[in-house]
Every structure is written in C-alpha cells, then in structure tokens.
Amino acid sequence: MTFAQSLNNQSSVLRINIMVVDDDPVSREIMSRMLERSKYRDPSMEITVIAVRDAREALSTLKIQRNNIDLIVTDYYMPGMNGLQLKQQITRQFGNFPVIVMSSDTNKEQESLACGSVCFLPKPIKPTDLPKIYQVAFTYKRKGKSISRTEHNHMDTNVSIPQQIQLLPEQANVSRTKKNKKFSSRSDSRSPSKKSKLSWSDYLHDLFLQAIHHIGLDKAVPKKILEFMDVSYLTRENVASHLQKYRNFLRKVAESSGMLHGRGMEPYHSNYTTSSSWYDTGLNNKSSYSKPRHGLGQSRLLSNTCEPVRFNQMPYNHMNRLSTYEPHRTGSNLTMPIKSNLSFSTQPLQNEGSRSFLEPTVTANKTGQTSQVLGLGQHGMSATNDNNFINNMMRSYGRISIYASSTSNQPGMNSHGSSTPNQPGMSSYGSVSPNQLGMSSHGSLTPSQRGMSSYESLTSNQPGMSSHGSLTPTQPGMISRGSLTPTQQGISSYGILSPSQLGLSTQPGMSNQGSLGPTQRGMGMSNYGSLTSYQPALSTHGSLFPNQPGISSHISLPPTQQGMSSFGSLTTNHSGMSSYEILTPAQPGPSHISYGLLLDNENTAYKPQPHASTTIQPDNLSLYDDLGNINEIPFDLSNFDFDHDKQQEEAVSANKFEIPANLETELNQTSSLEEDGDWTFLNINQGHFNEKTSNTFAAPEMNDPTFNKNPNHAQEQDVPDFDWSLLDFVNLANENDFMDSMFTNDMN
DNA sequence: AATCGTATCT
DNA sequence: GAGATACGAT
Structure with a gap:
C-alpha cells in the first residue's frame, strides 16, 4: 500500500499508545483488551496497548518507547515497586508522564493523586472508565506530545516534544489552538497534497453540540467551539464548516416549522426513510x-x-x-x-x-x-x-x-x-x-x-x-x-x-x-x-x-x-x-x-405499528448484531475483580438480565394508556416467554432488592457484586473466544 | 493578523 | 451531500 493509499484509507485516525502495567495477567489482559477493543467503537481513534507486568519492565519499556507512549495505566499493588513508586521513577527518569493508578483499594486514591497520578481508577476497571483514560491520553498527547495520526506515523518520532510532557496541561498554559496548530499541522504540511477529510462522527457532533449549548448559539463561533471541544485533531476550519452546516440546518428547521407564518408549530410530518446522511x-x-x-x-x-x-x-x-x-x-x-x-x-x-x-x-x-x-x-x-x-x-x-x-x-x-x-x-x-x-x-x-x-x-x-x-x-x-x-x-x-x-x-x-x-x-x-x-x-x-x-x-x-x-x-x-x-x-x-x-x-x-410485535427471546440475545458488532457484554465488567487484594464477597445471581418485578406492573399500566392497543412491548424474559406479545411486557422476576424506583431511596446501597467465582475467568480469559466475545465488535 | 461568515468547490 | 476551501468582511 502506498502512502497515499494509506492516507485515504485511514483518515484522521488519532492514535494513542497506552502502557498498561499490572502484575496480574488476567487483569492486565482485560485492561488491555478493553482499551484496544474500544477503538472499534470509534473509528477516529486507534489504541495501541503495551502491556507489561511490573514496574521494572515498564521503565525499561519507557526507555525505548518513551516517545511513543502517551499514557501509563498502572496497578497500584505490584511486586517490587508499586504503582506510585513507578510513577515517581517515571517522573524522575522521563519527566511528568501521565500516569493513571488503578486499584481495588480505593484508599489509595488520595495517595495516588497526591503523588502526581493524573487519575485514580478503582478496580475493577469498567468500560465506563475508558473514556476517562482516553481523556487523559488525549489531553496529554495533545498538550505535550505530537499528534500522531496513523497516516503520519512514520513522522512521529521526531516531533515529540519531551519538554511538553513535563507539564500538566494546566501548567503548560499554552494556547491550545496555537499549540495544536504548531504540532498537528506540521504533519499535515508534510503531506503535501492530501489532507484527510474529517468525519463528523456522532461523538464529534455531540461534542460540538455540547459546545454550542455551553457557549450559547449566539456566541458560538468556531474558535470557541473548538476550544470547548478540545479535540486535538480538529481545526477551526473543521468546526467552521460544520457550524455553517449546522446553522443552515437550524434555519431550515425554523423555516419549515411554520415560523414564517407567524404561527406556532405546525406539526411537521416527517417521512423519514432510511437513507444515508x-x-x-x-x-x-x-x-x-x-x-x-x-x-x-x-x-x-x-x-x-x-x-x-x-x-x-x-x-x-x-x-x-x-x-x-x-x-x-x-x-x-x-x-x-x-x-x-x-x-x-x-x-x-x-x-x-x-x-x-x-x-x-x-x-x-x-x-x-x-x-x-x-x-x-x-x-x-x-x-x-x-x-x-x-x-x-x-x-x-x-x-x-x-x-x-x-x-x-x-x-x-x-x-x-x-x-x-x-x-x-x-x-x-x-x-x-x-x-x-x-x-x-x-x-x-x-x-x-x-x-x-x-x-x-x-x-x-x-x-x-x-x-x-x-x-x-x-x-x-x-x-x-x-x-x-x-x-x-x-x-x-x-x-x-x-x-x-x-x-x-x-x-x-x-x-x-x-x-x-x-x-x-x-x-x-x-x-x-x-x-x-x-x-x-x-x-x-x-x-x-x-x-x-x-x-x-x-x-x-x-x-x-x-x-x-x-x-x-x-x-x-x-x-x-x-x-x-x-x-x-x-x-x-x-x-x-x-x-x-x-x-x-x-x-x-408516533403510532404503534399494529404488526409490530417484538419479542425478545433469549435466542435473540446474540452477542453480535447483524453487522458483527458486539452487542453487549453479558455481564457487568465491574464484577470482575482479579485484584488480589480484594475479593468479591457477595454473590449475585448469575442471571444478569433481570428486570424489576415492578417494572412489569408499570409496563402493564402503561399499556392501559394505549388505546390503540398496538404498542409493541418487549418481552424480556429470561426463562420463559410470555405468550402475549402484544401489550405485554413480560418481566422476569427481579430478585434484586436494591432496586428502587426512587433513586433517593436505597440507591446508595452497594450493588451486589457478581459472583465471579461462578465462572472460571482465568481460563476464560485465556481463551480468545471468550475475550473476543467480550470486547470485539469487529468480527472479521 | 486572526477569525468570522458565506459562497463555492470537491 | 459532507466537508474543505476560497475569500471578503470585521
């Protein structure tokens, strides 16, 4: 593949490299896979994980890869040198590298933060923690290191600015715009003709909207939006272009909403059909x-x-x-x-x-x-x-x-x-x-x-x-x-x-x-x-x-x-x-x-479709959708706890598809409101199916007493942990199929 | 000079 | 049609 081809095929992929340090092989593997797999969920980024087993290995790896590592995620408890000691060593040898410390011992949080880790993550790490990790990685990469897009990988090595990493983002106190321009446009400028086309993914668009929301539409100008979005690879021009489209959209919407007629809203009858937009x-x-x-x-x-x-x-x-x-x-x-x-x-x-x-x-x-x-x-x-x-x-x-x-x-x-x-x-x-x-x-x-x-x-x-x-x-x-x-x-x-x-x-x-x-x-x-x-x-x-x-x-x-x-x-x-x-x-x-x-x-x-009768049956609970995307992890990853210093004590039903019993009641009540009687209800049923698929929501028994409709009540109870002893995770983790099924949504 | 808004191009 | 680019205005 030629460079040009590569450029075309990989447009604006932001690459971040994360080093995972954990002596526990299972935990390490899970973490690594979670991070790596996540890239499939966002085409605009690519995560590469370098997993090492301890501090020593981490340091030696850093010596070689220091310029290629954007973030270090380390366990706290490790033989020889704990995560914070590692952090200190890293700082000593390589400057203020971003380090995230994780541990099931949440008491280590304050210490970790005090010692300079950018973030503390309680174990077990959950998918929901990933955004934070990416955030840190992106932030530091943006602030302190060059932006390496996949198409420019070969140019990355000489654009790293070690000094930049010495500074925390807020310490650096540099204009993000200028900084980025300086570093990111560099690679762009080196690619003479081609500039990858930015794709406004949902994510970006959402961020964009948030920015506008935050700033206020009237005050939202490209530069401000860009600053708010704080996405390293975005340019003001990108935002400006998008903003233009967005404004056009708003105008159009307003226009067609009957505004011109001085009337309120006329119901807009859309005739949406599947199409590419x-x-x-x-x-x-x-x-x-x-x-x-x-x-x-x-x-x-x-x-x-x-x-x-x-x-x-x-x-x-x-x-x-x-x-x-x-x-x-x-x-x-x-x-x-x-x-x-x-x-x-x-x-x-x-x-x-x-x-x-x-x-x-x-x-x-x-x-x-x-x-x-x-x-x-x-x-x-x-x-x-x-x-x-x-x-x-x-x-x-x-x-x-x-x-x-x-x-x-x-x-x-x-x-x-x-x-x-x-x-x-x-x-x-x-x-x-x-x-x-x-x-x-x-x-x-x-x-x-x-x-x-x-x-x-x-x-x-x-x-x-x-x-x-x-x-x-x-x-x-x-x-x-x-x-x-x-x-x-x-x-x-x-x-x-x-x-x-x-x-x-x-x-x-x-x-x-x-x-x-x-x-x-x-x-x-x-x-x-x-x-x-x-x-x-x-x-x-x-x-x-x-x-x-x-x-x-x-x-x-x-x-x-x-x-x-x-x-x-x-x-x-x-x-x-x-x-x-x-x-x-x-x-x-x-x-x-x-x-x-x-x-x-x-x-x-919004009319219920008479024919629409959807029943969710166990058979349909595939891990993958039609596109090969992973559907859902069959259980909460948070229930994984391979940390040696903390064992899960509470066992929970292996049944993870529970629905509160009262939900059924609620749903049934709901159905009464539907005069048409054509609402489609899901039959979420684990063990048996409710024969009635219409206007019926067969809710499995909920056996979790912690459920409380009112979040103000009882919600603070600890959620029972999954009894992971029910599964042989070690073995499972060693089986690619299992892990893949958990984290892969890209089935080739 | 920087940045915006808009038109136009690809 | 989405996004980039050109360009005059501020």
Whole structure:
C-alpha cells in the first residue's frame, strides 16, 4: 500500500499508545483488551496497548518507547515497586508522564493523586472508565506530545516534544489552538497534497453540540467551539464548516416549522426513510454507534421493517454519541432561541432567558418573537418548505433537537435510544466518548467526584470550572467540588451545567444522580439519574438494571430498538411524563418553535405499528448484531475483580438480565394508556416467554432488592457484586473466544 | 493578523 | 451531500 493509499484509507485516525502495567495477567489482559477493543467503537481513534507486568519492565519499556507512549495505566499493588513508586521513577527518569493508578483499594486514591497520578481508577476497571483514560491520553498527547495520526506515523518520532510532557496541561498554559496548530499541522504540511477529510462522527457532533449549548448559539463561533471541544485533531476550519452546516440546518428547521407564518408549530410530518446522511456517514458499519435508520421518532420498534431483535448493540455507552445536551429538558419548556435577525450574530438575544436553541426557556411563550428566532428570509433562503432538507438534517444535525426536547420516553428519543443503550438524553452525558471529557467523566463519576473534575476541565467556558481539579493532583479538591452536594455528586456535576443553562434547577431530577452511590459507578445510572428523578422512565430504567447501571441495562433491553422504545412505552404511564405530554399537541407549550415542537410532530406521527410485535427471546440475545458488532457484554465488567487484594464477597445471581418485578406492573399500566392497543412491548424474559406479545411486557422476576424506583431511596446501597467465582475467568480469559466475545465488535 | 461568515468547490 | 476551501468582511 502506498502512502497515499494509506492516507485515504485511514483518515484522521488519532492514535494513542497506552502502557498498561499490572502484575496480574488476567487483569492486565482485560485492561488491555478493553482499551484496544474500544477503538472499534470509534473509528477516529486507534489504541495501541503495551502491556507489561511490573514496574521494572515498564521503565525499561519507557526507555525505548518513551516517545511513543502517551499514557501509563498502572496497578497500584505490584511486586517490587508499586504503582506510585513507578510513577515517581517515571517522573524522575522521563519527566511528568501521565500516569493513571488503578486499584481495588480505593484508599489509595488520595495517595495516588497526591503523588502526581493524573487519575485514580478503582478496580475493577469498567468500560465506563475508558473514556476517562482516553481523556487523559488525549489531553496529554495533545498538550505535550505530537499528534500522531496513523497516516503520519512514520513522522512521529521526531516531533515529540519531551519538554511538553513535563507539564500538566494546566501548567503548560499554552494556547491550545496555537499549540495544536504548531504540532498537528506540521504533519499535515508534510503531506503535501492530501489532507484527510474529517468525519463528523456522532461523538464529534455531540461534542460540538455540547459546545454550542455551553457557549450559547449566539456566541458560538468556531474558535470557541473548538476550544470547548478540545479535540486535538480538529481545526477551526473543521468546526467552521460544520457550524455553517449546522446553522443552515437550524434555519431550515425554523423555516419549515411554520415560523414564517407567524404561527406556532405546525406539526411537521416527517417521512423519514432510511437513507444515508452525514449522521450515518460518520459511522462505519462496524461502529456500534447509534444509527437511527429511521428518522426522528421513528423508532424501530414501531417499524415493521425492524430487524430481528437483538440485544444491545452498544456494549457500553462511552462511545455512545448520544447527546446529553438536554437531558432534563422537557419539551414544553423549550423554545427556540429568539434572534433579532436572521444571522446568528453575536447580538444579544432578545428574550431574557434563552441564549440559544439549546437553552431552555422557562418563560412564557414568545410567539411574537418566533419569527425573529428564525431570522428567516433575510438570507434569502428558500422560502419553500424543503422537507427533504429537513428530513436529512433532522437525521443529522437534528439530533440536537431530538435530544433537546426529548426525554427518554419520547419517541424521538426512542429512535435515538434505540441504537444506543443508555441514552436518551440523559444518558448522553454518561455515554460520552473518550475524548469527551466532560460527559464521560460524568458517567464515571465516583464518590470522589473525579468525573466532575474532568467535566470541569472540559468546560473551559464554564465559570468556576476551570479547575482540572480532581484530575490533577495539584488540585484535588477543586472548586467544583465545593459546590457539589456531598451526597449528590452526580447532581452537582449536572448542576454545574444545568441550573441556569439546562433548566435543571426547575427539574427535580437532579436527585437521581444524587442517588448514585459511591459504589455505583455505572454510567448508565448516572445518566439516567440525570433525568428527572420523577420521571418514571428513568427510574424504571435504572430499576431495570439495579446491579448494572450502565451496562446491564443495555443488556437487557435490546439495543436497536427496544431499549429505547420500551423506554418510551414506559413513559406513557409514568409521569405523564413531561416529555410525553409536551409532545402531545394538547400540551401547553411555547407557541413558537421548540424542540418539543419538533418532537411533537414526531410524536404525532408516533403510532404503534399494529404488526409490530417484538419479542425478545433469549435466542435473540446474540452477542453480535447483524453487522458483527458486539452487542453487549453479558455481564457487568465491574464484577470482575482479579485484584488480589480484594475479593468479591457477595454473590449475585448469575442471571444478569433481570428486570424489576415492578417494572412489569408499570409496563402493564402503561399499556392501559394505549388505546390503540398496538404498542409493541418487549418481552424480556429470561426463562420463559410470555405468550402475549402484544401489550405485554413480560418481566422476569427481579430478585434484586436494591432496586428502587426512587433513586433517593436505597440507591446508595452497594450493588451486589457478581459472583465471579461462578465462572472460571482465568481460563476464560485465556481463551480468545471468550475475550473476543467480550470486547470485539469487529468480527472479521 | 486572526477569525468570522458565506459562497463555492470537491 | 459532507466537508474543505476560497475569500471578503470585521
């Protein structure tokens, strides 16, 4: 393969090399595989792992590979030299290399951070921890080392700037933009003609949306967005181009929403069909990223063309691109930003509260401003309703809308959620991807609130967030921490974002997150937790997988469709879910465009398919989907504990597909709300099937008493650990099939 | 000079 | 059609 070919075939793949140091072969192997496999979930990155057994080997390897290693992840307890001693040696010999210390002994966290490790990860390492690891790797690679893209690998060696690694990101205090330009453009400049084309993956787009959300649409300019996104390989031009598209999309949406007519929202009847849109293009077929094949709200569940039910396509959500933008938002409170003119100028918005499309507006309707918001016409855009355009954009850029207005139960979400396990809206936070510091961390919130820090570190624009705090040893406590409610880490983190921006303050939901217990590390929970606590959907969700917050939930609910859809169905009865209601036409809402509106339309069209009767049967619980993607890890990795210094004591049923008993009740209640009687319910059944596939949700008995619909109650209980003694992991781990099945989604 | 917004190109 | 690039404006 020629260089040019290589260039074409591997566009913009960010390569990071991680050294794993662990004396325990199983733990080491798992860690290595988790890291390596994860690359399949994000085509834009490639992880190479160098696994060594102890500190000595690590040091010797570093001597040779120092310039090729971006991050070191080491166990704490190791013979000869422990992880921190290794860290110190590394610092002494190689400078301030980023080191992550992991241990099942969480008491080592403070010590680890104090000694300069950038992060501490409690063992067992879970998939949800990966984002944090990537985050650190990317951060340091970006800050201190050259950006090596696969196509430029051969040039990497002489671009490393050792001095850079001496500094922690915040210490370096260098302009990221310039720095990156300096280092990353270098390689680009050396490749004379070809410049790889950036693909705006879900992940990137979500990050992009987050940036806009955070900054405010009116103030979001390429440079700011870029800074917020903080993705090393992104250029301002990339962002500018994307922003242009996005703005076009927003205009178009506004335009076709009837804004020009001075009316509220006319239900937009989409006619989504499967098609390629950039939304999809960012994902190769191997990717397990969400790929709504149906448009907004057209959940697969409701579609007769749905593929056989499988279980989760998403092993875990760290790569999940679900946006988290408006997790707590309910449609009724959402309004489009009011703009004084067409252009997305930096001119202050006319309406008091909302700064952007993403900002919830709690205030009354601003019908009169509606047209302004759209600012249509001034640009001479087509006055015709270009539904095709909208359709396309909805599928792509439109994601934001979906998220914004959706809650887990919303049809719109469904489609979204259908591909991604944890998400709807909320999950997104948790489901963030590797580079995405903010959210990811979120998911991985631990009692000590590391997650928060990371988030904070991301949001440069966020007041008070500046501290990298927890991530860096020098600022462990950080500001944000102080603001966090002791018992509600999750919330606080959200709170940081939200109160004024997400409208969380008005949402009781925060508490959910708060319910996250120290031991509850799953992203899923967090994510859902972020949803309004009173939202049945969330709780239900959470309740579905008491033992396995993020992951398990995926497991039990079929990914492509069911997960979300069932979600959606749940919602109906609960809550009256705000989101649902919002969606409903009858619901009082902003007269002007709102995300809810969009969804509303969606919702209107959201009709159960008479024929759609999906039954999830064990046989369908394949590890792989039709594309060969791994569906879900059949059990929570967090239950792995190969650390010698800590054994799992509590045994748990091997049955990992449990659903709380009360879920059935809830679901049945839900069904009563469906007059059409055509809702499709999932029969998630482990042992037996419920013969009734319609309007029936056969929920297995839940034997986990810790389940509690109200996150504020009992959720802090430790989740029973999986009794891994039930499995011979050592042997299993030595079998490629097993490990591959766990981590591979790229079956050749 | 940097960066933006937009038009246009690939 | 997604993303890159050109280019005038600020």
